[in-house]
Amino acid sequence: MxxxxxxxxxxxxxxxxxxxxxxxxxxxxxxxxxxxxxxxxxxxxxxxxxxxxxxxxxxxxxxxxxxxxxxxxxxxxxxxxxxxxxxxxxxxxxxxxxxxxxxxxxxxxxxxxxxxxxxxxxxxxxxxxxxxxxxxxxxxxxxxxxxxxxxxxxxxxxxxxxxxxxxxxLPERELSAGLAEVIKYGLIYDAAFFDWLEANMDSLRQRDQAALTQAIHRSCEIKAEVVAQDERESGIRALLNLGHTFGHAIETSQGYGAWLHGEAVGTGMLMAADLSARMGWLCRDDVARIRDLLIAAGLPVVAPKSMTPEEFIRLMAVDKKVLDGRLRLVLMRSIGEAVVTDEVDPVLLNQTLTAESNLGQI
Amino acid sequence: MxxxxxxxxxxxxxxxxxxxxxxxxxxxxxxxxxxxxxxxxxxxxxxxxxxxxxxxxxxxxxxxxxxxxxxxxxxxxxxxxxxxxxxxxxxxxxxxxxxxxxxxxxxxxxxxxxxxxxxxxxxxxxxxxxxxxxxxxxxxxxxxxxxxxxxxxxxxxxxxxxxxxxxxxLPERELSAGLAEVIKYGLIYDAAFFDWLEANMDSLRQRDQAALTQAIHRSCEIKAEVVAQDERESGIRALLNLGHTFGHAIETSQGYGAWLHGEAVGTGMLMAADLSARMGWLCRDDVARIRDLLIAAGLPVVAPKSMTPEEFIRLMAVDKKVLDGRLRLVLMRSIGEAVVTDEVDPVLLNQTLTAESNLGQI
Structure with a gap:
């Protein structure tokens, strides 16, 4: 133990x-x-x-x-x-x-x-x-x-x-949904953990107990560190919401339960990565690594085709991260380093939403 | 102001x-x-x-x-x-x-x-x-x-x-209900304020602005002092619940809204005073003073005749002041001094409940 x-x-x-x-x-x-x-x-x-x-x-x-x-x-x-x-x-x-x-x-x-x-x-x-x-x-x-x-x-x-x-x-689909949040910790806080996940994703999906214990331990450790620094989410804790603003929009649009939370967050993280790349912060190779790891984890990587950019923006506007009407998003500077920004270019956001709403255009 | x-x-x-x-x-x-x-x-x-x-x-x-x-x-x-x-x-x-x-x-x-x-x-x-x-x-x-x-x-x-x-x-009945809580502050914390209320009850009921301002100010002052000492009600703040355990039982029994909260608390305070006297803590003269001031404030002083002691005890047992099955009540040592006790003699409590359930036997 x-x-x-x-x-x-x-x-x-x-x-x-x-x-x-x-x-x-x-x-x-x-x-x-x-x-x-x-x-x-x-x-x-x-x-x-x-x-x-x-x-x-x-x-x-x-x-x-x-x-x-x-x-x-x-x-x-x-x-x-x-x-x-x-x-x-x-x-x-x-x-x-x-x-x-x-x-x-x-x-x-x-x-x-x-x-x-x-x-x-x-x-x-x-x-x-x-x-x-x-x-x-x-x-x-x-x-x-x-x-x-x-x-x-x-x-x-x-x-x-x-x-x-x-x-x-645990059903396989739920295991994958959990892996989305595990991947998140690598993306926001620990590039070495992301590397480890790339190397061990198969073992995790095969429910290797040692691999699972290690993944859970490191994930909880990162979360505990972040929460201890910022219990009420006035600062760094917001980074834990990587992918969640996009993800919540997907969940709300589809009805709660149609997409698992982790699935929506997984796709949301890829949308955040895509937007980070369009902002010039993340290189396209890293976006591809993130996409590949999500796929290896058994997660969807494309938002529901039925969702228009307008619907996304409307649903994202009620997200708790919105302050005084300004959309705030968690994006990535690199794998292992996330930032909160309220300076998202609406044109680039629209490109991400359009790309993600259409299969294969990432 | x-x-x-x-x-x-x-x-x-x-x-x-x-x-x-x-x-x-x-x-x-x-x-x-x-x-x-x-x-x-x-x-x-x-x-x-x-x-x-x-x-x-x-x-x-x-x-x-x-x-x-x-x-x-x-x-x-x-x-x-x-x-x-x-x-x-x-x-x-x-x-x-x-x-x-x-x-x-x-x-x-x-x-x-x-x-x-x-x-x-x-x-x-x-x-x-x-x-x-x-x-x-x-x-x-x-x-x-x-x-x-x-x-x-x-x-x-x-x-x-x-x-x-x-x-x-404000309807007269609601003014009286508010006066019950004002009287409470005198009972638990400030004998001189209780004296002042006895002298000024008529002015208060006639809505004399100066008297009302003074009563509100002193009440809020006492409440603010108590809350500042014990925000989460682990100690002294419980004294503010004088009359409330009896009162909540009345409110629940009669259906919310049939008795105003202040009315139920007023009668509950008199029941607490009666029990305090039976415990040997409060003299009968002070119980009579409390009863007279409640009547002067236009408040009921007898619990609903339909309520049996058994119903009271059953409803009081779900009150938040109950800890691990032990009934805790706020009682009075004197006018101006209240205490929390979990050492209520069930025989005396039953006497209070029987007396209060029968008009005129206080």
Missing amino acids: QMLTVDLGDRSYPIYIGENLIEQPLLEKHLKGRQVMIVSNETVAPLYLEKLKSQFSAANVDTVILPDGESFKDLEHLNLIFDALLEKRHNRTTTLVALGGGVVGDMTGFAAACYQRGVTFIQVPTTLLSQVDSSVGGKTGVNHPLGKNMIGAFHQPVAVIADTDALNT | QMLTVDLGDRSYPIYIGENLIEQPLLEKHLKGRQVMIVSNETVAPLYLEKLKSQFSAANVDTVILPDGESFKDLEHLNLIFDALLEKRHNRTTTLVALGGGVVGDMTGFAAACYQRGVTFIQVPTTLLSQVDSSVGGKTGVNHPLGKNMIGAFHQPVAVIADTDALNT
């Missing part, structure tokens, strides 16, 4: 990474009181719920099972968690435990942020994407029909368990 | 108190960006919305008008605020302004806490209750069918305006 610490002063917390951790007694010491509410979904609960419950021998454990999917990440389904907490009379010392992917983690964390104005919570992410991204850093929330993650809170967990065994039951 | 500061370090903020403040240009300097969303209700908006709008000459002002009443303080109506923010493309630099009573303030504050994970907000309370209580201190939230204020956040405003002119349009 490996352990990292997300360093946030008196809100610091550990991330445990390794094989078969769900059954190990790691979490009881992190509980605030004796009440535990495990939140999971219909897909993950049959696989891991009983194993996880066995950790909490001295606590009163209740459960909520949500339907599986991004389309249920809304206020209505969030309310199912509040219903369960109140029906079972959970008080301010309860601990919520998220067992599942990013949707379960985001919803559980947001429920914990709001229930009685804030209770303790723990993340047990079971997808690669949530292990390397959403379970670390304290961003929680739900979607609104008019925008993704528009309703939420910053609320840090007290512990995260990333069990690599859980990835053995 | 008087001004107080709630001292919370880099989240400190001013409270402006006085006549005719809604129209004065006090707020523009507190805006974060150029977008403003005023949230009000159907009763208050026709009276003050245009006046308030005139303050924001340089901003883009949008509005949401909610139905009036505690029964609409839920997730469904909260979502109307998010709908408006997203439809009008408000970004992270928007400022939400609550114009109305406690329901509007709590909902607007919670919407501001959650929209894009937190935006700026301002309170313009138009009821006595919200001027002396809910607009100060950063508690925000909505109700759940199984419990009041169970879903919420701590989110401080950047400014509060308490315009005493607004109280001239």
Whole structure:
């Protein structure tokens, strides 16, 4: 087992990474009181719920099972968690435990942020994407029909368990979606890690446990470093949004769940790379390397053909990165170095949107 | 105009108190960006919305008008605020302004806490209750069918305006409800203020502006002192809940809105006083003084006859002050000194609940 610490002063917390951790007694010491509410979904609960419950021998454990999917990440389904907490009379010392992917983690964390104005919570992410991204850093929330993650809170967990065994039951498409965020860390922060990913992508897709552990560890390490520097995203943390403004537009346009978040981010990162090249910041060879690695990871690299540049721009305009009407994007200076800019040339942006909307014109 | 500061370090903020403040240009300097969303209700908006709008000459002002009443303080109506923010493309630099009573303030504050994970907000309370209580201190939230204020956040405003002119349009019953919270400050913190209230209750009910200004100022001052010492309610702030555990049970039992919050708190404070006397902490004469002042303020002093002790205890058990199954109550050592205790004798509590449930047996 490996352990990292997300360093946030008196809100610091550990991330445990390794094989078969769900059954190990790691979490009881992190509980605030004796009440535990495990939140999971219909897909993950049959696989891991009983194993996880066995950790909490001295606590009163209740459960909520949500339907599986991004389309249920809304206020209505969030309310199912509040219903369960109140029906079972959970008080301010309860601990919520998220067992599942990013949707379960985001919803559980947001429920914990709001229930009685804030209770303790723990993340047990079971997808690669949530292990390397959403379970670390304290961003929680739900979607609104008019925008993704528009309703939420910053609320840090007290512990995260990333069990690599859980990835053995992950569908291939979701493994690829998680790899998109892994690639992101190389692109924004660590060129050597990007090189390593080029060399090890096949092993990762074959679920080699050692390779996965290394990829998860380095990804969480980078995310923890960035979050510790900028918890509330006033500066460097925005770099973690590489590909996300384009990606959110794709997700909103297609309806939540049609494209997986990681898939949309993967294509969005390539669009950001393309635009970075048009801005004269990134060389075309690097764009090609990024594209090749995304393809090697099993990810789509072309935005939906149905999306016009106008639709992209309209949907990107409601993104949280927009400040006072000015579009802000994360772009790349080189592989391993990203920057936030609000000086995007609309003509070049339009070229990127046009190119990406048409298969093969990248 | 008087001004107080709630001292919370880099989240400190001013409270402006006085006549005719809604129209004065006090707020523009507190805006974060150029977008403003005023949230009000159907009763208050026709009276003050245009006046308030005139303050924001340089901003883009949008509005949401909610139905009036505690029964609409839920997730469904909260979502109307998010709908408006997203439809009008408000970004992270928007400022939400609550114009109305406690329901509007709590909902607007919670919407501001959650929209894009937190935006700026301002309170313009138009009821006595919200001027002396809910607009100060950063508690925000909505109700759940199984419990009041169970879903919420701590989110401080950047400014509060308490315009005493607004109280001239307040129904008498709501003025009385506000006086319950004013009396509370005397009971928990300031015996001399309680004496002053006994001497000035008639002037207050006749809406003497000088008396009202003094009562609001001292109430906000006490609340600001308490909140500055304990923003997250881990200690002394709990004293502000005097009467609230009993009161919330009444509100939940009768359906939100049947009893006004201040009415339920007033009766709840008398129940707390009665129990304090049974515990041997408060003398019977002081209980009578409290009862007389509540009656002078135009408040009910007997819980609904339909409520049994069993119903009270069941509803009090879901109150947020319950820790690990132990009922915690705010009681009084004397007028002007309150304490939090989890050592309530169930027999004495039952006597209080029985007495209070039967007219005239106090």
